[in-house]
Amino acid sequence: MILAEKRVEVRRVEIDLRNGEQFSEQFRAVNPACTVPVLVTPEGEALCDNASIARWLEEVYPDPPLMGTGPLEKARVAEWLWRAEFEGLMAIMEVLRNSSRAMAGRALPGPHAVEQIPELAERGRARAHRFLDVLDTRLGDTPWLAGDMFSVADIAAFVFVEFAAWVKIAPAGNHDALAGWLEAVRARPSASA
Template sequence: MTVTFYDCATAPSPRRARILLAEKGIEVETVQVDLGKGEQLSDSFKAINPDCTVPVLKLKDGTVLSSNAGIAAWAEAYRPEPPLLGGTPAEKGLVAHWNAKVEFDGLMAVAETLRNGSPRMKDRALPGPENYAQIPELAERGRARLTRFMADLDAQLKGREFVAIDQLSVADITALVTVDFAKWVKVVPDESQADLLRWHAAMSARPSAKA
C-alpha cells in the first residue's frame, strides 16, 4: 500500500501540503477531489474524512491525517531533512508561532472574506459536512484584516529572507499560499511593501511553488 494524498488542485489548503511534500521530496499517489462538484460531501469521501475537507494523507498503515498540521508533523518525522519545523528549540517555537499567526491573521481572513461574500458560497460559509449561512459583515471584516496582515508581514520580512527563521519553514509555505489565496478576493500586496514583494517573488520561483 502506498501513501495516498487526497488533493484538490485549485484549493489553497491542499496546496500547502503539496508544497511541503515537494520540499521534502516525498512521493505520494494523488487522488483529486473536485470540491466544485461537491465530491468532498460524498459518502465515499466521508468514509475517508468525516470532516469533508482536503488535504488528507492516508499512510501505508491506514492512518489518516486530515490537517496540514498533522501532515507536516508526519513529514518532518518521516524525512527530517530539510527541517521545515525548525531545528533548535527556539527555532521550533518561532516557526510554530509564525505559522499560527499567518493562519489566523491571514489565511482565516481570506476564507472569512470569500466564504461570506461570494454568491457561489451561499450557505457554505464554513467548510465541512454542515451548511452555514453567510454573514456579510464578516466578509467586510476579513478584508480589513487582510490589509493589516499584508502590512504586518511586510514589516516582519524587512531585512529577512524568510518569515520565521533563517531558512525556509512551514511559516513561509503558509504565507505564500495565503498571499496567493488573497488574490481571490482582490487583495494584493501594496506596491510600497517592497520586502513582502521581494520575498513573494523568491518563494514563487522555488520549484515547489508549482507543485
Template sequence: MITFYDCATAPSPRRARMILAEKRVDVQRVEIDLRNGEQFSETFRAVNPACTVPVLVTPGGEALCDNASIARWLEEVYPDPPLMGVDPLDRARVAEWLWRAEFEGLMAIMEVLRNSSKAMAGRALPGPHAVEQIPELAERGRARAQRFLDVLEARLADTPWLAGDTFSVADIAAFVFVEFAGWVKIAPGAEHGALASWLEAVRARPSASA
C-alpha cells in the first residue's frame, strides 16, 4: 500500500494529488493539519524531518518527500499515462516548463505569501527553522508572478499544453501556480485569452478536483 501525507488546502500536495489522479493510483491518505502545526509533531518528523508535505511512502517503506521525487517514482512505476514526456525532446520540454513553472511561478507566489502574511510571521521558508519575513521579497514575488502570467500567455498562444501536444506535470505545476496566485489577488486578465482557455481545459480534467 502507498501512503500519501497530504494537506487539502496546500498547493504543493495538490500537485502530487493531481498526478496520482491522472495515473489512477490508489493511496492511503493521511491529512496533515498545517494550520495547527501538525507538520512539526514528533510523529510527522519521524516521517519527514523537513516538516513539509507532500510525502509519499512507497510499498517498500521509502519516504519520498518532495514533488520531484514523487513525480519521478510515479512515472517509473505507473508509466501510463505518461506525464513527463515520451521521447528525449518531449522530456526535455517538460523539464524546461516544469522548472519555469516552479521557479518563475510557484516560488514567486511563495515569496509573496510567506513574506506578507501575518500567519506566516517567523515562517518565511517552509521547514522546522524560524526565518523572518522580508517585505521586499513579497513585492519582488508579486512582480515575478505577474510577468509569468504573460510568459504563459505567450507560450499557450502557440501550443495546447506547455510542453506541446500532451498534458504533463508542467501543466499541473503551472495550473497550481495560477490557482495559488489567486490567494494573493494575482489573476489572469482580459489580455490572457490563451491562458484562460488552457485553464478551462485543465479544470475540465477530473484530476483538477482531486
C-alpha cells in the first residue's frame, strides 16, 4: 500500500511461503532471517522489515508524506503505527501462528522451528478484540489514526483488520467510526493494489 500511495514502481519477486521458498539458499542470501517483505535498494542494500522499508520509501519519495510532516504529527504517526503493529498485528500473529495447522512448528517467523502454544492464540483473540475497540474510539475523534492525514499507521491498522478476518475476528456492529474508516480506506486505490 505504501508503494501504491507513493506511486512507486518496483520490480517484484514473489516468494512462495506456502512451499517454504523463504528458506531456500537463494533467499537466505538476500535475507538470512527468512522473512518477507524485503526491499533491495538501488545500492544493493536489503531492507528486511516493514519499519526500515517504510522509512526508506518516505525519505526517498517524500510525496505524499505518510509518516507525518511536523514534529507532533510525526510523533502521532509513530505512536499509532506502533500500536497497530503491537496491539493489532502482533495479536493476529499470535492467533494465526499458534492455531493454524499449517503453522505447526512455525509459531514464530524465521529459520528456527518454534512450537505452537494454543494459549497464545486465545490471548491474541482477546487482544485483537480489545484493539478493535481502541480503533473505534480513536476514529470517533479523528478521521485518520494520526489526525487529519492518511498515514502508515492507517495502513498497518487496515492490514490488521484484513488479517483479523482470516481468523473470524471482525469489527462489531457498534463500531461505527471504525466502519466508516474502513470504508474510506477501502475506497483508496492503494487498498486494491
